[in-house]
Amino acid sequence: MGQPDESPRERREPMSRIGLASVDDGPPAGAEFAASLREAVARFVRLDSLLGSGAVVDAVVRCFRDAQRVLASGRYRTELERDLRAAAAELGEVAGWMLIDARRHDDARLINSAALRLARLAGDTSMQWFILSNQALASTNSGRPREALRISEHFGEDSRVPTRVRALFRLRKARALGELGDETAALHAFDHARATFGDGVSGRDPAWAWWFNERELDGHAGSLHASLGRHGAALPLLNSAVELASEAVSQRWALHVHRACLLDSALAAGDVAEAERAATAVVPTLGRRSSVRTEHLLHRAVVREAGPSSTLSDVLEHIRRRLPPR
Structure with missing residues (x-):
């Protein structure tokens, strides 16, 4: 998008x-x-x-x-x-x-199931991949990582699936393994996903795969490290995602969630300077887009310790007041 x-x-x-x-x-x-x-x-x-x-x-x-x-x-x-x-x-x-972005996962599952049936009846294989890749991420985020793993392994290892789509499913696999707490397997799966991504776009890849780019890859890599508690390792990746989203007008919609992830990880890592920069960047975007997923990340971030910085504490308090109630 x-x-x-x-x-x-x-x-x-x-x-x-x-x-x-x-x-x-x-x-x-x-x-x-x-x-x-x-x-x-x-x-x-x-x-x-x-x-x-x-x-x-x-x-x-x-x-x-x-x-x-x-x-x-x-x-x-x-x-x-x-x-x-x-x-x-x-x-x-x-x-x-x-x-999924609204964190209404039960509703998303019902809609995805209905849409998947229609895509199958229409013989639209590429739309089936799209819907299932979305459901894999939703399953990871809603406490069903083993379901996400089954979906991702099936399509990520199928040679009939085009290159960029296989890379996406391999990324979903890495996120599912991260949610399961298997750090070694998750990082290995992500390396596999990045290598497949590096093979480029094939002539068989669907038009919708345009948005799965370096920004998306770095954003998920950062989020994966954060989910494993490796917040220091997450910071350069999330910074890269923010920078790439800032550079392209067509990608600026992603700034909100990447900045929220960056703020949360900077606070968790105890990097006060990075957290101050991230928090200051978040403030002008508050109220501009309605994304429950992003608001959830910000709610999690603002209750973390700000350390000795009174400036950071003040900005976090400002964000806390501006956020919609949970």
């Missing part, structure tokens, strides 16, 4: 204006309905980049449920069935990802 320059008009646009072409009356759903599904995907991805998942997640879930209702009713032109299912599956992927 990219973040274009935001405009006041887009920040004010009501969610009620984003929906699907109506098929309750008139002829069965056709090309116009399929187009409205694709347009909804693009629109929600853009709004997520600008405003965060919290601002749009309920709206995208409603749109996905509307698409499911149309498909279940059979009120569509049969020659468009595959395209409608594929478009609905993509909308479900977006909804599932936003639910």
Whole structure:
């Protein structure tokens, strides 16, 4: 997902204006309905980049449920069935990802399952990979790392899966092993993921894999080290992720979560200077995007010891006051 320059008009646009072409009356759903599904995907991805998942997640879930209702009713032109299912599956992927960012993991599991079924019926293998890679990360973050490990090992070692997608599943494997506390295996799996990533993008990699880049890799590497309690090792990797996100306009949406991770690890590592820099950078972004995942990281960070720095204590207290209640 990219973040274009935001405009006041887009920040004010009501969610009620984003929906699907109506098929309750008139002829069965056709090309116009399929187009409205694709347009909804693009629109929600853009709004997520600008405003965060919290601002749009309920709206995208409603749109996905509307698409499911149309498909279940059979009120569509049969020659468009595959395209409608594929478009609905993509909308479900977006909804599932936003639910993961909102830390609504049970809801995400239900949506991912429904979207995966639609992708399978449509024969859209690349969308199946996308949804399953998302679910693997969600499973790791919601106390099901062994489930994430099964998914990741299956696709990460399948030679039929294209290079960049295999690298992503190998990264998911490393994160699952980290959550299981197996430091040696997790770091080895991550090295394997980075080596596969270094093989580049193959001609078979899907278009959606564009966002899995060096920034994403360094961000997850830092988070992996942090999950293993290796906060000092996490800092240069998280700094790299922040720098890479800052340099590319299309990646600035990722700044919020990387900065939150960096602040949390700097405090855990007792690096006061790094924590002061990270905390100061976080302040201007507060309230600009609604991401429960990022807010969760910040809540965890602000209760850590600030050390002898009164400046850091003051900034952390300011962040604490600005955060939404848990």
